[in-house]
Amino acid sequence: MLDYQTWLSLPPLILFVTDLVIRVVALFVVPRNRTPTSGTAWLLFIFLLPIPGLIVYLLIGTNRMPRGRREKEERVIAQMQKAAKEDAKQFGSDLEGLPPGLENIEKLGLDLGAQPMMAGNRAHITYHYEESIAAMAAAIREAENYVHVEFYILSHDHATHDVFEAMREVVARGVKVRVMLDHIATMRQPKLSVTTRMLDEVGAQWCFMLPVRPWRGQWQRPDLRNHRKILVVDGRIGFVGSQNMVDASYNKPGNLRRGLKWRDIMVKFSGPVVSSLNRVFMGDWYIETGELLEDSPPRVADPVKPSDLLDCQVLPSGPGFGEENNLQVFIALMGTASKRISVTSPYFVPDQAIMYALRAATARGVEVELFVSETGDQPMVYHAQRSYYEALLRAGVRIFMFKPPYILHSKHFTIDDSIAVVGSSNMDQRSFNLNMEVSMVVRGAEFVRQLDEVNAYYHDNSRELTLEEWQKQPLRSQLLDGLFRLTSALQ
Numbered sequence: 001m002l003d004y005q006t007w008l009s010l011p012p013l014i015l016f017v018t019d020l021v022i023r024v025v026a027l028f029v030v031p032r033n034r035t036p037t038s039g040t041a042w043l044l045f046i047f048l049l050p051i052p053g054l055i056v057y058l059l060i061g062t063n064r065m066p067r068g069r070r071e072k073e074e075r076v077i078a079q080m081q082k083a084a085k086e087d088a089k090q091f092g093s094d095l096e097g098l099p100p101g102l103e104n105i106e107k108l109g110l111d112l113g114a115q116p117m118m119a120g121n122r123a124h125i126t127y128h129y130e131e132s133i134a135a136m137a138a139a140i141r142e143a144e145n146y147v148h149v150e151f152y153i154l155s156h157d158h159a160t161h162d163v164f165e166a167m168r169e170v171v172a173r174g175v176k177v178r179v180m181l182d183h184i185a186t187m188r189q190p191k192l193s194v195t196t197r198m199l200d201e202v203g204a205q206w207c208f209m210l211p212v213r214p215w216r217g218q219w220q221r222p223d224l225r226n227h228r229k230i231l232v233v234d235g236r237i238g239f240v241g242s243q244n245m246v247d248a249s250y251n252k253p254g255n256l257r258r259g260l261k262w263r264d265i266m267v268k269f270s271g272p273v274v275s276s277l278n279r280v281f282m283g284d285w286y287i288e289t290g291e292l293l294e295d296s297p298p299r300v301a302d303p304v305k306p307s308d309l310l311d312c313q314v315l316p317s318g319p320g321f322g323e324e325n326n327l328q329v330f331i332a333l334m335g336t337a338s339k340r341i342s343v344t345s346p347y348f349v350p351d352q353a354i355m356y357a358l359r360a361a362t363a364r365g366v367e368v369e370l371f372v373s374e375t376g377d378q379p380m381v382y383h384a385q386r387s388y389y390e391a392l393l394r395a396g397v398r399i400f401m402f403k404p405p406y407i408l409h410s411k412h413f414t415i416d417d418s419i420a421v422v423g424s425s426n427m428d429q430r431s432f433n434l435n436m437e438v439s440m441v442v443r444g445a446e447f448v449r450q451l452d453e454v455n456a457y458y459h460d461n462s463r464e465l466t467l468e469e470w471q472k473q474p475l476r477s478q479l480l481d482g483l484f485r486l487t488s489a490l491q
Contacts, residue, residue, distance in 0.1 A: 022050040030057070038429075041486060060223050065319060069220065069287060073320035076283035080114035083279060083295060088116040091272035091298050093311040093443075099418060101336035102443060108332055109313050109441060112325030115279070117313035121271030122301040123442065125422075125450045127410070127457065129248045132241075132266040133159060139233050139268070140166040145296075146176040148232040148281040150209075152225065152424070153244035154181040155189045156198040160245050164198050171203035178293075180284060182226045183208035190251045207288045209436075224319070227424050227435040229266070230281050235296035238274035240423055240440050241266035242411045259405040260377060265412065265454060267422050267440065271301030273312035280316045280438055310444035317425065318436035326425050326439055327432040331357045333415050333441070337366045342455055343413040344371040349384045349428035349485075355391065362396035371458045373408045374401035381428070383484035386477070393467040400462040408458065418445045 026046045031039035042061065046053035065073070095103045095117075106117040126132045140147050140163065147170060156164055167177045179199055186192060186208070199206045209226035211218045231239040243264035249255045250262070269277070275298035282293045301309065317326035334341060334357040341361055348370065350358075362368050370392065376382025389399060402408035412422040423439030425431045442448075473481075 093117040093119040113315040115314040118272040127265040137166040149179040150230040155246040156195045159247035168202035177204040179206035183211040238277040272298035276314040313441040315439040340367040345427040347426040375404040387481035387485035399465040
C-alpha cells in the first residue's frame with residue numbers, strides 16, 4: 001500500500017510523463033503530410049502548451065473526413081470523371097487552339113477537379129449586390145424542372161425575401177427546389193429559425209452541409225466549411241461567385257454599428273459548363289443526403305456573337321479532391337502571364353508558392369496588382385494578411401485598398417487579356433486546405449473585358465498603398481501582424 005508521501009508525488013510524475021509522451025508523439029505525428037510551415041507552427045504550439053495544444057490538435061489538426069463521407073466522395077469523383085469523358089467528346093474545348101500553357105493547365109484541372117474545359121458558353125458578371133440577388137430570383141422564376149441552391153450562408157431577410165418568394169412560386173407549379181447551406185456558418189447567423197422555417201414553408205427540400213451534431217452521429221473537424229456559392233436552374237443557367245445569400249451587412253450588430261457592407265460578384269453562365277456546375281451540387285447533395293440525383297445533359301448556349309463564346313472549366317476543390325488542387329491550378333496559371341496579373345481577394349494570406357509565383361511574375365516584367373479591403377471584418381485574418389504587404393510592395397506588386405465602410409469580398413483574378421478565374425476561393429490557407437470551394441476558369445477576351453470593368457470600379461473606389469506609407473506603421477500593428485501570421489499556419 002502506498003504511503004501518503006508517495007500519493008503526493010504521483011500527480012507531478014503523471015503530469016511529467018504525459019507532457020513527455022505528448023511531445024515525443026507529436027514529433028512523429030504532426031509533421032506527416034504537412035508543409036514545413038504548418039508542421040513547425042503546430043509543433044511550436046504543442047511544445048509550448050502540451051495538453052491544450054493536444055486538445056486543439058485533436059479538434060482541428062486534421063482535415064481527414066469520416067470514413068463514410070470519404071467513401072461517398074470517392075464515388076462522387078468517380079462519377080464526375082466518367083461524365084467528364086462523355087461531355088468532353090461532344091462539348092470539350094479544342095485544346096490545340098488554346099493559348100500556350102493553358103492546354104496543360106486544362107489537363108491539370110481535369111486531373112485534379114474531375115471536370116473538363118467546355119466550349120460554347122456565355123457569361124454575364126454582376127457586381128452590384130442587390131442586382132445579383134434580383135438576377136438570381138429572376139432565374140429561379142424561369143425554372144421548369146428543378147432549382148439547385150447551394151450557399152455557404154443562406155438567410156431569409158429583407159434583401160433575400162424575393163428569392164424565397166421565387167422558390168415558393170416555382171414549387172407551387174411542380175418544380176423541385178433543393179437547397180443546401182453550411183451548418184456552422186448558418187448557425188452563426190441571426191434568426192436561423194426564421195430561415196429554416198421559411199425553407200419549410202416554401203416547400204423546398206433542404207439540408208445542412210458538414211453538420212456538426214455528435215448526438216446524431218454527425219461529426220468531422222468542426223471548422224471545416226462548405227464555402228461554395230452555386231445556383232443552377234434546369235441545367236441551362238448557372239450562377240457562381242463570391243456572394244452569399246444574405247443582406248450586404250450580414251445582419252450582424254457589429255457590422256451594422258460600423259456601417260459595414262459587402263461588395264461581391266456573381267457570374268451568370270449558360271452553356272455546357274452549367275452541367276459541370278450542377279454535378280458539383282449533385283455530388284454535395286449525395287454526400288449530405290444519400291440521394292443520387294439524375295444527371296441532366298449539357299446544353300448549348302444561344303450565341304448572339306459566336307466570337308463571344310467562352311471556354312470554361314469548373315474546378316471544385318476541398319479535402320475530398322487532390323491536395324490543394326485549386327492552389328496548383330492558380331500557380332500554374334500565374335506562370336503563364338506575360339503582361340499582367342490582377343488579383344482580388346478579401347483574405348489574402350498566401351503560402352510560399354503564391355508569393356514565389358508573384359515575385360517571379362514581377363521579375364519578368366509582368367504588371368501585378370492586388371485589390372484588398374482597407375478595413376477588415378475578421379481581425380486575425382486581417383492582421384495576417386497585412387504581414388505580407390511589405391514583401392509584396394518590395395517585389396513590385398501594386399496594392400489597392402477598397403475604401404471603408406465596404407468589405408471587398410470578391411474573389412477573382414485575370415491573366416493577361418484572355419484568361420480569368422472567378423469563384424468562392426480566397427487566396428489563403430483555409431481555401432486551399434480546408435474549405436470546399438468552387439472556381440471557374442474562363443478563357444475569353446470578352447469575359448476579361450467585363451472583369452476589367454469591375455476592376456475599374458475597384459480602382460475608382462480604392463486608394464493605392466505605397467511602401468513609404470507602409471513603413472510608417474506603428475510598432476503595435478507590426479507586432480499584431482506578425483503574431484497572427486504565425487497562427488494562420490495552424491491548418
